[in-house]
Every structure is written in structure tokens, then in C-alpha cells.
Amino acid sequence: MGAGHGHRLYFHGHSAIHRAPAHLKILALVGFMLGVVATPRDWYPVFGVYLLVLVGVVLVSRVPLAYLARRMVIEVPFLVFAALIPFIATGPQVEVLGVAVSEPGLLAAWGLAVKGTLGVLASLTLAATTEPSDVLAGLQRLRMPALIVQIMGFMIRYLDVVTDDLGRMLVAMRSRGVDPRSPRHWPALARTLGALFVRSYERGERVHLAMLSRGYDGTMR
Amino acid sequence: MSVPVLDVRGLAYAYPDGHQALFGVDLHVHQGERVAMLGPNGAGKTTLVLHLNGILQAGAGSVEISGLPVAKPNLKEIRRRVGIVFQDPDDQLFMGSVRADVAFGPANLGISGAMLDARVMSALEQVGMAEYADRPPHHLSFGQRRRVAVATVLAMEPEILVLDEPSSNLDPASRRELADIVRSLDVTVLMVTHDLPYALELCPRSVVLSDGHVVADGSTYGVLTDTQLMRAHRLELPVGFQPRTIGSLPG
DSSP: OOSSOOOTTOOOOOSHHHHSOHHHHHHHHHHHHHHHHHSOTTOHHHHHHHHHHHHHHHHHHTOOHHHHHHHGGGGHHHHHHHHHHHHHOOSSEEEETTEEEEHHHHHHHHHHHHHHHHHHHHHHHHHHHSOHHHHHHHHHHTTOOHHHHHHHHHHHHHHHHHHHHHHHHHHHHHHTTOOTTSGGGHHHHHHHHHHHHHHHHHHHHHHHHHHHHTTOOSOOO | OOOOSEEEEEEEEEOTTSOEEEEEEEEEEOTTOEEEEEOOTTSSHHHHHHHHTTSSOOSEEEEEETTEEOSGGGHHHHHHHEEEEOSOHHHHOOSSSHHHHHHHHHHHTTOOHHHHHHHHHHHHHHTTOGGGTTSOGGGSOHHHHHHHHHHHHHTTOOSEEEEESTTTTOOHHHHHHHHHHHHHOOSEEEEEESOHHHHHHHOSEEEEEETTEEEEEEEHHHHHTOHHHHHHTTOOOOTTOOGGGOOOOOO
């Protein structure tokens, strides 16, 4: 771990979008998402407008589109699910490229895919232009209950620690001839994840002890 | 003599599963002393440390900090007086920035505003980490994180600083930097370690804990050169390390 780099999703910059107060950005994201979700899925041009707005924001923020595109891979399992719907759903059939698929299924898949993609892109844009600690401060300003903000803060703080733990355990597994990708070794992988859970739980207890030692009494000041 | 900063009398403790870790430990540390607590793994060192600020409650015997008994009603003041730096800095640093982490303890004591800022910066300056105040702790090197962990405790202006294995996982340069910092602090120190050269370098006095008993209490040099005592309690000097050939010693 070197010094000085931000969170993995954060793209360092000084644009107007980067500088905008975090709580406004969160409100804008939530508003935008409510709009997208509430739009009937057959209003095709409106989704074009949404995409234009979003791409406009990204361009102003100077975050490279390729940077966001690479991180959108997280959406793939969701898209695979959407792609299955036309084949599974019932109703009147239409021919697409010589294959008979369900028409309402096709529409449902489009709705899911487009709304999901806009949502992921919008969230990634927020993450790329706002440091995690600023997002938390923004949520606090929006009167999010302090306990939830605290839990989210701990999650951000320890995600890296736990990921590093898992990384080291996987390296140790590989060094002993286990390939975590092969289904034959999944039982070993499952035990590793169990051990990771226990380790993280124990770390949680040690963190709590360290907090008590500095006079923590249940409220963050 | 004056009231000791740390006064442990006949402390015994058994874990809920029945395993007895401490059998009547006596330990007195006076103002301004730097004392090393030596002992092999599993000797009960960490268990003893957790009694010093009331995380564990004594089964028998008592612990007093500058005359104040460690007991439920005093815990807040006890935890201000006793600053424990735990072994893994990742357990101790959990906020979004170094500054927030160092402020956590004093804020729990009810300090705020300019007073709090002053405490935080002075603690960070004492460990040479002031310029890192706004960094997230998990992006610092291990040695830097350990120094910030020391600062989180110094900010509470403790009467006794308890360091649990302060030299573990440090490279030699970070190890020396931490030693310089500990030497520069004007505070009583109890250092729990099995790094014997480090104990010799920093602490004039050593206490040996073995199987829950204090088996020796004397000058660090005397303890480390008592071959019989060392062998009986699984203490070993690193190969090539000869306390007798070292010219300058503290105390």
C-alpha cells in the first residue's frame, strides 16, 4: 500500500462536478434515478435524453469515459439475466434474427437493461467525482441517521483491509497448489471464506476494544 | 515513595472458559519510568494489559492508576490516564482521516473546537506525522500507521503509555524512528514485548512474566544477562546479540 492514492473508484480531478457539494450530488443522483425508474420503458427517446445528460455531466467532470466503461463490467451478470428474459417470458412471439422470442419479454429486458445501465453509470460518476469520506459527510448533512453513516464509514475503512486479507489467503492457497477458480477446489475456497469471516469478526472485536480504550461510549463526537 | 502511576496488586484472572491466565501479579511503575514487560508468547502479557484500563475486570486483586482504582464508575477517567497502543494499527485506526482518528479519543473526553485541534496537532507533531493529518490512515505505510496509533493515544494526554509489541512488523529504520519517538516523550511507558534488544535499548527496567507469574523484576541488563532465568522462561537473545558488549545503555 503506497501513500497518496484515493479510493479505487475515485478519479482525481478539480472539475466543477468534483467541487460541487457532496450532498447536492447525492440528491441529484437520487432524483435522476427516481426519474429514470419512473419513466415508462417504451418512451424510447426520453432514455436518449437521460443518456445525453449523463454523458454531458461526465464530460464536464473530465473523467475519461473509458475509465467508467471498464468499471461498468460489474453490471454484466445483471445484463445476462436481462438477456434471458425474452427467451423465458410468455406472450405473443416475434422473430428477431430468425429466433422466436417473447415480445413483452423483449420489452422487459430492454427496460431492465437501460434503467440498470443508466443507474450504474450515474452511480459510478458520483463515485468517480466524490471521495468516499465526502459522500459520508454529504449523507450526514442530508440527516441520514448517524449510526448508519458510522457503519458505512467502517465498511469503507475495512473493505481494503479485508480484501487484502483475502488476497493473502488466496496467494497462500495458490502456493500450495490450489486453484481457487477450479470447481474441484471450491470446498477449500469455501473454508477460506469461512476463515475470512471469523478473522473479520475477530478484527471487529479488536477494533471495538481499541475504541473502548479511547473512551468510546456509543456515540461518535 | 510517591503514589505509583501503575499499581497492580495480586492480580489474578481466569478466562470464562476456565483457562487461568494470571496468578497473583504484582507490578508497580513510578512516574517517568520506562519499563519493559518481557515474556514468551502466551505468558499472559496481553491479558494483563487489558486489565490496566478495565477492558477485563480483575478476578482477584486490584489495579490502581495514580491511586484511582480500575472499576466501573472510574472507567472514563482510567481510560484517559492509561493509553494503550495495540499491536495491529489497523485495529486502532478506523476513521476516514488521520486527523479524525487522533481526535476520536479526546472528543470522547468531551474536548472540542480549537482545544481539540491543538491536541490533535501536538500529538501528531510528537510522532512526526503532522503533515499527514488529512490522509486516510489505510494509505500510510505500516510504520507510519503505528506512529499515528501512538498519536491517537498521546492526544488523550495519558499518564502511562502502554505499548503492545511496538516493534513488531517494523523495518529497522521504522523501528529506530519509533524508538527515538518513545525516548523523546515525557511520559511513563510500559512496553510489552519479546523483542529483547529493543527492551534493552529503551527501558532501564524489565519485568518478566511467565505463565501468569512475575518471575523477575530488575534492570533490563541484569535480566538479559541472567542466562539461567532466560532459559527457564523461553526468552532468547537474537543470534549474535551480546548485551555485555554494548557500551551505552539507558539508565
